[in-house]
Amino acid sequence: MYDWLLQQLDVRNAFLNGNLTEIVFMEQSPGFIDDRFPTLVCCLKKALYGLKQGHVLVYLLVYVDDIILMGNDTTFFNTFVAKLHQEFSIKDLGALGYFLGLEVTHKNHSIFLTQTKYAYDILARAGLVDAKPVTTPLSSTEVFLSKGELFHDPILYKSLVGALQYLTITRPDLSCAVNQASQHLQSPTVSHFQSVKRILRYVKGTFAFGLHFSKESTPTLLGYSDVDWARCIETRRCSYGYSIYLGGNLVSWSAKKQPTVARSSCESEYRAMANTATKIIWLTHLLRELHALPMDVQPFYVIRKELFFSVRIRCLIKEPST
Template sequence: MGTDSVFVLLYVDDIVITSSNDELISFFKDMLHQQFHIKDLGPKKYFLGIEVARSSLGLSLCQRKYVLEILEDSGLSGARPSNMPMEQNLKLTDTGGSLLSDPSSHRRLVGQLIYLTVTRPDIAYTVNILSQFMHQPRQPHLDVAHRLLRYLKATVGLGLYYSTTSSLELRAYCDSDWARCLMTRLSTIGYCIFIGNCSISWKTKKQHTISRSSAKAEYRAMAVTTCEITWLSYLFQDIGLSIPKPVLLFCNNQAVLHIATNPIFYGCTKHIKIDCHLVREKIHKGLIHPSKILTVSQVADLFTKSLGHDQYHFLISKLDVRNLNAPT
């Protein structure tokens, strides 16, 4: 078949096969038929709860049916919709409010929401917060979960869109809050990586160690994002895609940018010296190029804090997350 390749995505007994050569796909399926009893479902429309819509303009991924099942399972199908997943600047603790009489249903709900973040980066931060109180969920945690469900009802058709005309240029955004957790004073990192205008990787996660300054917290976020960019570059190389380098890595903290490009270690950076070496190595090799961005345009803010209505929806539009069921 020349230089053509076939790619197989396998999860238990569900398989997705793709290639730039239709003959190669047919050949591979015939090989499988000879060894196993398989059922060919044709072009992909539904896979592991993810609905797939394809056209000449692009590919859309959403979990509309899954969202409706969550709403029905929780008894909130008739609830009043909300335009925000979480109240701005809300801070939850593990001691405030009464304990839930039946924590198992809440844990089940949060588990369902975690899987929903596969195609819904807009709820990643809220779900991350809820998942931190699974051991002893309380009424305020359930209230946040119910508000998130009301937001999902208002945005049931929201999903990812990948345009066929998108470029192959990677760009990344990284951010961190500072000691926002009231119980541990740990910071939360967040990043989002795009290929062209399409978001392909995102994360919100609490840091493992306490940062004594906002610069250190954000530098750790830059280091984590750099590791993800490195992995993606290897992945694209393996599948035969050439990604333009360096990858622009946007950060809104001027001190972090100074540390990343300054070859001299100061005393204030000794606690993040390994991260400094990692980031500077990738800069030296030409993989990344840290760049300044205004806070108002920092997409990674979505993954580190609960924002106000206007800023939240402005940044959501930058993710190219679309309502696939909206009238055209």
């Protein structure tokens, strides 16, 4: 959204936080304040990364020895990378292209995330590389029941479902189907495995699917939620889902079964709506911590019911005076 630099690094040897050479104090972290001594401060024993640098913003994502670096100031960005080279043995991989199975394509001020190679590896593990593709992950009438003939290789079932769960990082269209398959990991049946094969056949025909992030002028949060009515025949619980967009880009989604039985479709809808509103509020706080939203801007929510109990939750950023 802001045309920031996006670069990938690799540390040749993993490292930990360094020792401090001077005395540094910090306030107690929000949410972890000692009720007995709320006014006391902490004396740091190890160096912390991510300290504020005024109007210069640099985000560092570290997974063991793989690093993604992003910032809004070219000069400071290059200086920071040079400092990392001085302190650690680091390999500069250039613009972000491949990270933990995620493939990144840059084009016209936008990026496209996909997991084509990872999806192919899943199909190869299941022996379905040459399978015939289907147009949907599951049939609309598909029902997962706990009873039935047990599948002879539950480890394979768990492995495939776990791999599909990681694939949903860039494939929200798989979330609902994979969630249903995940509810029977403890004792999968032959019918469950057939459903997983159906999901994999859908993946076979949608290798190129992924997430597209484009530059938008305003950071508007827009959320949608929906829920079925007692879809699970055995527990009579509802399954709900939500999707949240930031400036038109999908940034958060989920599909799962509600923890309790709703006594009416209206009750299940409001539970789904409340959960989505909670996620929007959490994202609002996160974006403020990342300085993507001004701290003095308050979110304004508009909740509107639509046909068939499809709920739209819209979050518009407005000034406190309005």
